[in-house]
Amino acid sequence: MPGPAPAARATAPERGDGSTIALVVIAGCQLMVVLDITIVNIALPQIQRSLDFSTTGLSWVVNAYTLAFGGLLLLGGRTGDILGRRRMFMVGVALFALASLLGGLAQSSWQLLAARALQGVGGAIASPTALSLISTTFREGPERNRAFGVFAAVSAGGGAIGLLAGGMLVEWLDWRWVFFVNVPIGLLILLAAPRWIRESERRPGHFDIAGALTSTVGMVLLVYGFIRAAQEGWRDPLTLASFGVAVVVLAVFVLVERRSRQPITPLHMFTDRNRAGTYGMMLSLAAAIFGMFFFLTLFVQNVLGFGPLTAGLAFLPVSVVIAVGAGLASRLLPRFGPKPFMVLGSLLAAAGLGWLTLTDADSTYAGSILGPMLVLSLGMGMQFVSLTLMALSGVAPQETGAASGLLNTMQQVGGSLGLSILVTAFGTAGRAEGERQAADFLARATPQQRLEFLRSGELPPPWSDEVLAAGVSVAFTLAAVFAAVGALIALVVVRVRPGDLERMQGGAGAGNGGPGGTADGGPGGAADGGRRDG
Numbered sequence: 001m002p003g004p005a006p007a008a009r010a011t012a013p014e015r016g017d018g019s020t021i022a023l024v025v026i027a028g029c030q031l032m033v034v035l036d037i038t039i040v041n042i043a044l045p046q047i048q049r050s051l052d053f054s055t056t057g058l059s060w061v062v063n064a065y066t067l068a069f070g071g072l073l074l075l076g077g078r079t080g081d082i083l084g085r086r087r088m089f090m091v092g093v094a095l096f097a098l099a100s101l102l103g104g105l106a107q108s109s110w111q112l113l114a115a116r117a118l119q120g121v122g123g124a125i126a127s128p129t130a131l132s133l134i135s136t137t138f139r140e141g142p143e144r145n146r147a148f149g150v151f152a153a154v155s156a157g158g159g160a161i162g163l164l165a166g167g168m169l170v171e172w173l174d175w176r177w178v179f180f181v182n183v184p185i186g187l188l189i190l191l192a193a194p195r196w197i198r199e200s201e202r203r204p205g206h207f208d209i210a211g212a213l214t215s216t217v218g219m220v221l222l223v224y225g226f227i228r229a230a231q232e233g234w235r236d237p238l239t240l241a242s243f244g245v246a247v248v249v250l251a252v253f254v255l256v257e258r259r260s261r262q263p264i265t266p267l268h269m270f271t272d273r274n275r276a277g278t279y280g281m282m283l284s285l286a287a288a289i290f291g292m293f294f295f296l297t298l299f300v301q302n303v304l305g306f307g308p309l310t311a312g313l314a315f316l317p318v319s320v321v322i323a324v325g326a327g328l329a330s331r332l333l334p335r336f337g338p339k340p341f342m343v344l345g346s347l348l349a350a351a352g353l354g355w356l357t358l359t360d361a362d363s364t365y366a367g368s369i370l371g372p373m374l375v376l377s378l379g380m381g382m383q384f385v386s387l388t389l390m391a392l393s394g395v396a397p398q399e400t401g402a403a404s405g406l407l408n409t410m411q412q413v414g415g416s417l418g419l420s421i422l423v424t425a426f427g428t429a430g431r432a433e434g435e436r437q438a439a440d441f442l443a444r445a446t447p448q449q450r451l452e453f454l455r456s457g458e459l460p461p462p463w464s465d466e467v468l469a470a471g472v473s474v475a476f477t478l479a480a481v482f483a484a485v486g487a488l489i490a491l492v493v494v495r496v497r498p499g500d501l502e503r504m505q506g507g508a509g510a511g512n513g514g515p516g517g518t519a520d521g522g523p524g525g526a527a528d529g530g531r532r533d534g
Helices: 006-011 019-039 041-051 055-083 085-105 109-137 142-172 182-196 209-232 237-259 267-271 273-302 308-314 316-336 338-356 365-392 397-444 447-456 463-492 498-504
Strands: none
Touching: 019 041, 019 055, 019 085, 019 109, 019 142, 019 182, 041 055, 041 109, 041 142, 041 308, 055 085, 055 109, 055 209, 055 397, 085 109, 085 182, 109 142, 109 365, 109 397, 142 308, 142 316, 142 365, 209 237, 209 397, 237 267, 267 273, 273 308, 273 338, 273 365, 273 397, 273 463, 308 316, 316 338, 316 365, 338 365, 338 463, 365 397, 397 447, 397 463
């Protein structure tokens, strides 16, 4: 078997030469990008009042970021492969910090939406290149497993940290600081990266322009279709048109990639059953987790009456337990392999979400929310470590950007898809419960309360709490099903051989690739000449 690829030798640091600081820099970038998905949620009411957003327009404060981020991830990963990962990592961080500054200074709605879209572009470049830098900075084995554990914990816990940080900034300062806070973080990363992170070997080649255009347009349309479905329903003509055009464009993308000598997405990655299973599990996990954060945020603020800061503090245990689960998995994974943690993590996530289905209008945080969140978070930490490792194990050095981009894309698409399905289920259950609660309300209400209900169409507490709780319970049921699908994929699809465990332990086989292939060519072993050397 061939030894480690030249790029891996050139970039793997010697022990004690600052690899810990390099990991802090990489993880700091990922935290900045990930928490931005949730940190803005707490500030939305203040943003609406300050910039005169309509209720429909306000949703685009979140959607503009998600569309740009999810649609450009594949292209962002590929730029690092060709132009240099550290270089593009810094470009992405610089764009993100600049966009954050512009967002905080925005004086009108269109200025803020433009800044959010630019943030998404920066995140789409920085996030996959950050993950790729782990593969080229740390040796395969315990050292890389530890790095993946830290990266996975940051990725999984960033959402909860974002809710806490958002609550603190909004309550103590101003909504603009949810954007300004990224500027000093970005500047520190830009100062540290040239000193502590080595540049990867640039791969000669050219951009797959046709593949980049079709993948980007297809992903944007697909993500937009999911967001539109959550807002307008699955029968909305524009929703259906977005899905239809997305299917056509993505089909063209597959045809382009099959014929390209230097594809933006090497399709052979999906021929490895472990990697394909990993992508499927990430899709199902993200579908469950994005919905969990969305609905629990609604529940603790609207039913339990938590303020922004209290709501953020309520999610702090999630980040702590995710870190515990990720650390446990990263230490034990070389001994037992990733599959047990994939299965156990999915089952714990399903159990936690199933427990949350018992939530009702009389529930309390300590009695009904905290316990399920801890179980779910432990499973999340285990899963993210094992999924991240399996997605990049055995990938040729020149293709780690594409592999990490695919993993991040699965996370974003899975989150958008899952949330749109859960919101649709939530709305259906909420309408049915609303009819029952409206009848009870009208039977008990005073004449003034009836007039207010006829004017606004909204039930007051505690009837509105019952409606929200009923819809949330149904949404958590579907989320638990998504997590259970992930466990089924891990049981049936993923197979880890003894040689794979040897590589994870840094043994004789280290550097020869991961499940299903070699470091020189991924699945099937051969480097395939110049076809994939870009």
